[in-house]
Amino acid sequence: FFLEDAIAVTRYVLQDGSPYMRSAKQMTKEKLRARRSRTAFEEVEEDLRLSLHLQPQDSVKDAVPDQQLDFKQLLARYKGVSKSVIKTMSIMDFEKVNLELIEALLEWIVDGKHSYPPGAILVFLPGLAEIKMLYEQLQSNSLFNNRRSHRCVVHPLHSSLSSEEQQAVFVKPPAGVTKIIISTNIAETSITIDDVVYVIDSGKMKEKRYDASKGMESLEDTFVSQANALQRKGRAGRVASGVCFHLFTSHHFNHQLLKQQLPEIQRVPLEQLCLRIKILEMFSTHNLQSVFSRLIEPPHTDSLRASKIRLRDLGALTPDEKLTPLGYHLASLPVDVRIGKLMLFGSIFRCLDPALTIAASLAFKSPFVSPWDKKEEANQKKLEFAYANSDYLALLRAYKGWQLSTKEGMRASYNYCRQNFLSGRVLQEMASLKRQFTELLSDIGFVKEGLRAREIEKRAQGGDGILDATGEEANSNAENPKLISAMLCAALYPNVVQVKSPEGKFQKTSTGAVRMQPKSEELKFVTKNDGYVHIHPSSVNYQVRHFDSPYLVYHEKIKTSRVFIRDCSVVSVYPLVLFGGGQVSVQLQRGEFIVSLDDGWIRFAAASHQVAELVKELRCELDQLLQDKIKNPSIDLCTCPRGSRIISMIVKLVTT
Incomplete structure (x- = not known):
């Protein structure tokens, strides 16, 4: 059934002044x-x-x-x-998701006169905001209210909800009670709910798009494709005949919807694919544009150009498209290039375990959950883990606590997650990813030879087993938060924002004028290329009023109602200059030696000319170490005299 059928069976009428006009x-x-x-x-x-x-x-x-x-x-x-x-x-405004009509359809299915069989109802909505709005709307309707109604039970389903909340959708309700699941497209292919008989398809979804010019992902509200619509229709009646209402017209389905979604290669970053192409001998001398142009549905040239710039900024590709030593090693790891760089540098600088923990979170998702009815409490618990103005260090603290709890048994682990609003399933997946990442590093010679994920898991005495498997030497700097922040800088550059404080305000006191600390909302955050951004409310830095450094690094910038950076971490200037891309320049200005990067966007005064030159030399030495590793994979960068000396010098520079 289509929109015209839904309006007919419900006798839905738009009231003058309705938001859906x-x-x-x-x-x-x-x-x-x-x-x-x-x-x-x-x-x-x-x-x-x-x-x-x-x-x-x-x-x-x-x-x-x-x-x-x-x-x-x-x-x-x-x-x-x-x-x-x-x-x-x-x-009617066909562009909007009409929650009034969805409620009318639900009333007709549950309480209307029709001959269709009873069963669960699955409602597809674009995102969490729409799920919350419909959920609250239904709770004000006595037929659907979870507390008062004996006819229906309503469950939201979204990837950000806790495992317990997600599992509730699979529980079959008592006889005479209709289960209503309000979901995103997570229920389109990822999971199957056997007792669903009815599907209401809003016709919209949030699709990740990538803006190559801004290096930013956005969640765009788009119409589903014909393939998506048919997939959603197939969710109805898995064990019996089903009914599906698409809330777009039959004409729109036949003539306006795309047959398939945009190919993934046209809506995702291309960095890892570029590296994988360049490491292949048959393509090593070809330019990337000529390789991609052979594809049936090639990516946009702007997207490829932006990916090459980011790889150069990351230090993985030269201007003439040759792999650097770092690029060679990153191409050997089947992960996002930033995650790969974090893994490599965590190994080189002997803070492997925390680097792998953060890498696993970036590769999967954050373990912090925020139940609808306990959002403030969940945010407060996350703030209790906050440390050094870093979401990533907060994550490390939470993960370490979970590791300790697992050694006391499953019940202790469950209680720890419940009390701290953490997803046990996500933490377990992170532990599994850490073991897989360790195996990958072992295969290319950056940790002990012969480590296998399954063996690490078998030998683990509670926890993920990484510390025991990789040894003390690989983790001798694991408790150094400044170094871990520096590793994040190495991995996430050029994802840097500057913190702009307002002009100083002073308050008179008995001892004289005292500079007032600005309010958190007075701070501004700006990127080099696309202007002002906002820290996401879920970040531990959301209400911070003062940062020890004017720079933050972040993993993801995303556009929803505004442009947000989700998780971020304060980073000092030395890691930026040591591990950032581009050329470092040293100039004498007004008696000070100014070290600058990115055409002066990142700049600071060095203590002396010797320190400024040391920074430049250390960058070259680090590149040479990685080159040596390519020539001789068995070399241990931590124990060879030259490597150990350079690494120790860099550690000292970024932590003192």
């Missing part, structure tokens, strides 16, 4: 002139009256969307549909 901008010029003196409903009533005397007219071109048609044109397009339904369609 078309806006004035969406009306035709003729409609706008008419609306100056008539309401939308008076206008449609007039159309209805005139339609009784209309002569048959030619069909509207299929390429024209329903949203652009008026009553008469819709009447011509949908010849078998009643005029009352056309009346509603002619003033």
